[in-house]
Amino acid sequence: MPAPIRLRELIRTIRTARTQAEEREMIQKECAAIRSSFREEDNTYRCRNVAKLLYMHMLGYPAHFGQLECLKLIASQKFTDKRIGYLGAMLLLDERQDVHLLMTNCIKNDLNHSTQYVQGLALCTLGCMGSSEMCRDLAGEVEKLLKTSNSYLRKKAALCAVHVIRKVPELMEMFLPATKNLLSEKNHGVLHTSVVLLTEMCERSPDMLAHFRKNEKLVPQLVRILKNLIMSGYSPEHDVSGISDPFLQVRILRLLRILGKSDDDSSEAMNDILAQVATNTETSKNVGNAILYETVLTIMDIKSESGLRVLAINILGRFLLNNDKNIRYVALTSLLKTVQTDHNAVQRHRSTIVDCLKDLDVSIKRRAMELSFALVNGNNVRGMMKELLYFLDSCDPEFKADCASGVFLAAEKYAPSKRWHIDTVMRVLTTAGSYVRDDSVPNLIQLITNSVEMHAYTVQRLYKALLDDISQQPLVQVASWCIGEYGDLLLSGQCEEEEPIQVTEDEVLDVLEGLLASNLSTPVTRGYSLTAIMKLSTRFSSVNRIKKVVSVYGSSIDVELQQRAVEYNALFKKYDHMRPALLERMPIMEKTATNGPSEIVQTNGEAEPSAVEAKHPPPVAQPANQANDLLDLLGGNDVVPVIQTSMPTKPASAGGELLDLLGDLSLSGPAPAPSVPSSQPPFLLDGLSSQPLFNDIAPAGIPPMIAYNKNGLKIDFTFERANPNPNVAVITIHATNSTESEMTEFVFQAAVPKTFQLQLLSPSSNVVPALNQGSVTQVIRVLNPQKQQLRMRIKLTYTHKGSPVQDLSEVNNFPPQSWQ
């Protein structure tokens, strides 16, 4: 059998391969040769073969069949074998393979070898890849070597101990005695590794930390060593660009940080040396800055006096101006960490930080952006926002979302005026509109709604933005919504803040219809547009045009759009009298929990149902008073006051039948329905909402009755049972007016005896048309668990021919079926 080819020969050969396939072929051939050589248990060439295997492994080829061979090499007497064997073990074996445990015995022997370089190999391997079991088995050997006077071995043993502690923390105690005089060594290798070991111990165990602070008086020792390093003259062995052993200096500073943290005495003891290092370290090269950086980190973390802290921040400030981008990067990172605690000091460097927004490096830009946002306050918000908006314009897409969010947050907190706030929001939407987060849309809608005096200005600006660009969905959605709400202001040319726009109804409708038709619009956006068009039916006069649009979309493929269109169609056809009330201007929205009764919520396909829900809170105060009146009249204790919404908002589902037909379809509108953060009650598709409003479906045969008939006002009651709950009677009142004049501001109230519970839902409107031309309807739900005889006291108020009218009446003629 010819001798296997040498390593370098193989490398040369493989490198001549011109294709991946050629290389693979060569590798396979050689692996086969190596395999047979292994099978023959050839001791002479095992080392050479394993070395070749390691090369091929680095190229990405499998080499696991060489694992056992590595172990054989480690066990060999030859140093060359051991060197390659241990290298192979570190590359091919790891603690996941059981095979690695076979190394333990070899390592143990080698730790006690007569040659220090063999001992070194063993320590290195154990310290790099020793598993917990191995560490447990060999910790004693390591500890022994930690106490040797041989500095070559001592330094390796120290780092090996660090690894043992990381793997098996409980073993930390056993190394404690050996650390006793580690720091009195002169050898820098030992000093460095000892500091690393002490650092590991102090970090892991508060007890150790306390011990080293108090008993060992570690801080003075470290201070002394550091001082010597700084003050001593040139030492060629450890010099790096004029600085003596920067590696050791940095590790000492780091250990000082841990010792000084939250400890006044320790912090004080190191104060001087920190100041000395901070002021005397040469800053022209990276190495000096590395030490300064570590010093700054230490100063910021311990209980340093304010002078020292300011010194540290100023070092960071100087770093920001350094030509070396690495230095600028670490400065920004550190400033970001300290901006909360040392806010004012960092503020002084604000302009430099803002300049870093223009840096070419992505990481630097990101940090500068984060830091800039952290520095925005009430005083500098205008200037800072200008810079940040400019940044938003030109930054990479990966930043835009975060930057946009940051701008919104800062604007919300520090906006100097509503106009500025809206302008800022507009700017973000137009420059980074596709990157804003989904919840921005409802948040902005809320902001706009609540800035009542800015409505005209806002809708005008949004309209103009739409004329320019309809591709950015969040912008388009907010704009659609606004035009739907405030389209009338757009027409009337009421804008105070800037030159009012001249626009016709048709032009506005063109824009909105354009959104509906455009490929650029997402389904969500289309939903917004359709609803906006619908809303304009009560603000514009081009109702026919709107009706046409709505009916066209009644057969849209998009189910969401179709449903809306169909419901809006229904609104035009059957429930036209409700339309004005339904599409009324939104009131101011509150961000906190609404206090309306949750069950009143019903869906009717309105685009922003949760926003509409928020309409309920305001009127609660008023009915309470009136309810009290009723209480008095019915003898106080008997009566449960009624919670009523006086605002004629949503009726019982206009699309009630649709709800049934379409079954499960979520009616809560499109995804970005303003999630007004609050405890919004969930939509309850309870039995009531699936009840048709009008008694089209024959109920369980309860006959209707006349509850009131006086002065031309007649109120009929019709009944049905709420489906899931037989104890609930659902009464619908129908108020008609036979006089020649209409009754306006019509309000119906009711009270029931205590054993009942009553709920009054929103009326269809508050105008009862004259000459029986229509009716006002309202739904009452009565819970009657004790099946008692139903009695009711009603109160009617309205304005007729200019005069207010009020009347009270008792209703006692309920048919037995309604309460039995």
Add this chain to the structure above:
Amino acid sequence: MSSFQMQFMLLFSRQGKLRLQKWYVPLSDKEKKKITRELVQTVLARKPKMCSFLEWRDLKVVYKRYASLYFCCAVENQDNELITLEIIHRYVELLDKYFGSVCELDIIFNFEKAYFILDEFLLGGEAQETSKKNVLKAIEQADLLQEV
């Protein structure tokens, strides 16, 4: 815990060929390959004007190019990146002294020596010797022990 650990060091060429891989944390071969592939791609995509640090997964990567070789260290987030640059530089100096004006070919053909030198300089990801002279002396002595 141990927020200062170096997790691994990789050396690779401008074509993305691996020249040395030293792992200080236990990972499967598959994981190592995946990490190597992704990180090499990320570093090679960096432009010259960018700084030597990048955030990658939950680690910080410190890298520097010397001629045709990228030296790449992954450290945990609390570390001092600037001193890591010095560590890398020290290793390059050691290689340079040992091989005499080291170039990529030296490391390709003598990869095992590159490992030996690294293992005399770092142990478990930490520097075990801060004197250039002492590291080189140890390697020299160990080389002498090698049987012919």
